[in-house]
Amino acid sequence: xxxxxxxxxxxxxxxxxxxxxxxxxxxxxxxxxxxxxxxxxxxxxxxxxxxxxxxxxxxxxxxxxxxxxxxxxxxxxxxxxxxxxxxxxxxxxxxxxxxxxxxxxxxxxxxxxxxxxxxxxxxxxxxxxxxxxxxxxxxxxxxxxxxxxxxxxxxxxxxxxxxxxxxxxxxxxxxxxxxxxxxxxxxxxxxxxxxxxxxxxxxxxxxxxxxxxxxxxxxxxxxxxxxxxxxxxxxxxxxxxxxxxxxxxxxxxxxxxxxxxxxxxxxxxxxxxxxxxxxxxxxxxxxxxxxxxxxxxxxxxxxxxxxxxxxxxxxxxxxxxxxxxxxxxxxxxxxxxxxxxxxxxxxxxxxxxxxxxxxxxxxxxxxxxxxxxxxxxxxxxxxxxxxxxxxxxxxxxxxxxxxxxxxxxxxxxxxxxxxxxxxxxxxxxxxxxxxxxxxxxxxxxxxxxxxxxxxxxxxxxxxxxxxxxxxxxxxxxxxxxxxxxxxxxxxxxxxxxxxxxxxxxxxxxxxxxxxxxxxxxxxxxxxxxxxxxxxxxxxxxxxxxxxxxxxxxxxxxxxxxxxxxxxxxxxxxxxxxxxxxxxxxxxxxxxxxxxxxxxxxxxxxxxxxxxxxxxxxxxxxxxxxxxxxxxxxxxxxxxxxxxxxxxxxxxxxxxxxx
RNA sequence: GCGCCCGUAGCUCAGUUGGAUAGAGCGUCGGACUUCGAAUCCGAAAGUCGCAGGUUCAAGUCCUGCCGGGCGUACCA
Numbered sequence: 001x002x003x004x005x006x007x008x009x010x011x012x013x014x015x016x017x018x019x020x021x022x023x024x025x026x027x028x029x030x031x032x033x034x035x036x037x038x039x040x041x042x043x044x045x046x047x048x049x050x051x052x053x054x055x056x057x058x059x060x061x062x063x064x065x066x067x068x069x070x071x072x073x074x075x076x077x078x079x080x081x082x083x084x085x086x087x088x089x090x091x092x093x094x095x096x097x098x099x100x101x102x103x104x105x106x107x108x109x110x111x112x113x114x115x116x117x118x119x120x121x122x123x124x125x126x127x128x129x130x131x132x133x134x135x136x137x138x139x140x141x142x143x144x145x146x147x148x149x150x151x152x153x154x155x156x157x158x159x160x161x162x163x164x165x166x167x168x169x170x171x172x173x174x175x176x177x178x179x180x181x182x183x184x185x186x187x188x189x190x191x192x193x194x195x196x197x198x199x200x201x202x203x204x205x206x207x208x209x210x211x212x213x214x215x216x217x218x219x220x221x222x223x224x225x226x227x228x229x230x231x232x233x234x235x236x237x238x239x240x241x242x243x244x245x246x247x248x249x250x251x252x253x254x255x256x257x258x259x260x261x262x263x264x265x266x267x268x269x270x271x272x273x274x275x276x277x278x279x280x281x282x283x284x285x286x287x288x289x290x291x292x293x294x295x296x297x298x299x300x301x302x303x304x305x306x307x308x309x310x311x312x313x314x315x316x317x318x319x320x321x322x323x324x325x326x327x328x329x330x331x332x333x334x335x336x337x338x339x340x341x342x343x344x345x346x347x348x349x350x351x352x353x354x355x356x357x358x359x360x361x362x363x364x365x366x367x368x369x370x371x372x373x374x375x376x377x378x379x380x381x382x383x384x385x386x387x388x389x390x391x392x393x394x395x396x397x398x399x400x401x402x403x404x405x406x407x408x409x410x411x412x413x414x415x416x417x418x419x420x421x422x423x424x425x426x427x428x429x430x431x432x433x434x435x436x437x438x439x440x441x442x443x444x445x446x447x448x449x450x451x452x453x454x455x456x457x458x459x460x461x462x463x464x465x466x467x468x469x470x471x472x473x474x475x476x477x478x479x480x481x482x483x484x485x486x487x488x489x490x491x492x493x494x495x496x497x498x499x500x501x502x503x504x505x506x507x508x509x510x511x512x513x514x515x516x517x518x519x520x521x522x523x524x525x526x527x528x529x530x531x532x533x534x535x536x537x538x539x540x541x542x543x544x545x546x547x548x549x550x551x552x553x554x555x556x557x558x559x560x561x562x563x564x565x566x567x568x569x570x571x572x573x574x575x576x577x578x579x580x581x582x583x584x585x586x587x588x589x590x591x592x593x594x595x596x597x598x599x600x601x602x603x604x605x606x607x608x609x610x611x612x613x614x615x616x617x618x619x620x621x622x623x624x625x626x627x628x629x630x631x632x633x634x635x636x637x638x639x640x641x642x643x644x645x646x647x648x649x650x651x652x653x654x655x656x657x658x
Numbered sequence: 659g660c661g662c663c664c665g666u667a668g669c670u671c672a673g674u675u676g677g678a679u680a681g682a683g684c685g686u687c688g689g690a691c692u693u694c695g696a697a698u699c700c701g702a703a704a705g706u707c708g709c710a711g712g713u714u715c716a717a718g719u720c721c722u723g724c725c726g727g728g729c730g731u732a733c734c735a
Contacts, residue, residue, distance in 0.1 A: 370733040377735050404729055530683045538697050549694055614699040621694040
């Protein structure tokens with residue numbers, strides 16, 4: 001029996017089989033139980049409570065537990081079964097667990113736990129993420145999106161799906177025209193080459209500049225009689241009355257003037273602003289294909305794309321296909337026309353085409369074609385989805401987008417379900433919380449952002465300083481001992497610093513549950529100590545140094561019965577237990593897109609092994625008993641494989657030395 | 659107003675779908691380096707799980723109502 005057990009995932013079903021057999025013999029149904037893990041390893045490896053049987057058996061749960069425990073026989077897998085109050089606890093033969101878990105980790109190496117999804121359940125699965133605007137460089141919020149999207153992609157691929165990661169770049173619209181206009185007026189022909197500024201940052205500067213000029217213009221306008229007239233009219237509206245009342249009741253509330261100046265800004269942009277009008281003119285010219293505007297757009301876009309490519313490459317993010325809204329924005333029209341004929345959509349008297357949200361249990365109507373015939377974001381998403389469906393034969397589609405757009409996707413998926421009933425439930429919004437600063441939301445227009453490139457620079461620099469500091473220490477130690485000291489090359493220092501700095505960022509970001517709204521405090525920054533990416537890297541590197549020290553490697557062929565039996569101390573078995581748990585963590589993460597399950601389990605494996613490593617009773621290299629050394633090296637290798645596998649799912653590279 | 663998400667240790671966060679004694683990191687306090695790498699390890703203090711009801715043998719977890727915070731509620735994206 002034990003010979004046939006090869007995978008960690010076989011153990012639980014095997015135990016369940018035995019439990020079922022016994023319960024059925026007692027006239028009890030196993031449906032109502034789920035196997036869990038006892039709080040203390042000494043209690044057993046797998047357990048379940050007997051409360052649900054109390055009614056049918058008409059006995060107290062502890063009595064039932066006793067009886068069940070007594071009737072499950074020991075065999076090649078189960079060493080003994082005990083009861084602890086109302087719980088039945090099953091103990092698995094230690095040698096079996098060691099050989100299965102360590103054996104699997106050694107055999108599967110850096111793919112430890114891969115391919116868990118059954119062949120028939122594997123899907124063609126598209127994941128859209130990143131979706132940046134071309135008017136500004138990326139910030140920490142985009143980093144979260146990019147890391148979440150790419151890690152989810154890796155997880156899906158790892159468990160067995162066919163994954164197609166795609167990007168959809170928002171390269172058209174009024175916001176793009178703002179930076180173009182600012183460049184046209186104030187740019188003096190500056191380029192990334194002439195200025196040495198990364199393209200996306202350069203364009204972002206003009207976006208901010210536009211906002212600055214516009215705010216100045218608006219401030220001037222607010223002093224004019226026209227503004228006063230608008231303000232007086234606004235005061236008679238519901239919003240105006242409410243604002244006045246609110247300030248009168250509580251002077252700490254903003255004055256009516258302040259509320260007005262904030263709320264009217266967009267209207268001013270549309271109705272009065274010279275800059276606003278120029279930006280809109282530019283958008284119209286772009287849509288009409290005006291050669292000069294299109295040329296400017298092309299040039300600035302190329303700057304931004306080059307910048308994005310650099311950021312993506314550094315983050316380790318990639319896409320199989322990049323879509324551009326300038327191409328896809330027209331895609332929805334045909335879909336709308338067809339659906340109109342089928343009666344899914346309706347045309348209003350003024351010409352607008354809408355979808356009645358009552359069809360999906362919501363109120364109101366969603367416009368899909370404006371009365372002037374132009375499309376909205378929703379139309380484009382519909383069209384793009386249909387095109388993808390035809391081209392790739394998608395079975396699943398995931399959109400990685402911040403939770404502020406949850407409603408949009410509820411409606412989108414509702415409409416898709418009406419258009420393609422067979423695709424109901426196939427689409428999924430991987431919604432995640434925004435990244436805030438202690439002062440609140442990050443705003444590119446106001447310059448209150450943690451820039452992605454800056455953050456990576458900062459973390460790599462901190463890592464570099466740490467490496468140099470350690471270099472000094474080990475040099476001094478070597479000199480004191482009269483040993484030879486070989487300094488690291490600058491290139492090697494830079495390489496390690498980059499990997500460590502990025503590991504810190506990635507681990508930090510992916511360690512949050514997606515739904516959590518993250519408050520990032522730049523002053524406290526991202527740590528290298530404790531539960532962090534660098535800790536996991538350190539743990540991995542230290543295992544590698546064990547093999548260098550031992551002057552040999554081990555592999556799964558060394559894991560014979562007698563060697564496995566040498567791994568039997570509580571600390572060793574604790575490590576084995578964490579290796580077992582790695583599979584559940586990865587599968588759960590793949591199924592729920594919760595990367596924090598992976599960060600957590602990688603840490604637990606590294607941490608548990610570190611405890612063993614630091615324990616004087618667990619000398620590994622140079623142990624008096626060579627068989628013990630072999631056994632522990634096997635365990636260390638299994639740990640390294642698990643850590644490397646887990647980190648790779650997070651997009652984190654490992655280092656052999658750090 | 660309505661909808662979605664969130665209130666867990668001083669701080670930042672976990673808590674696998676209702677199960678055994680609510681966990682981790684940081685911070686605080688106290689220990690461990692004449693090299694298997696101290697970016698480490700060991701130990702301690704620290705929680706009325708926002709509040710109040712309810713369902714259940716069993717609730718941080720499910721239901722209801724409050725309080726407090728975030729985000730939505732466009733012919734924007």
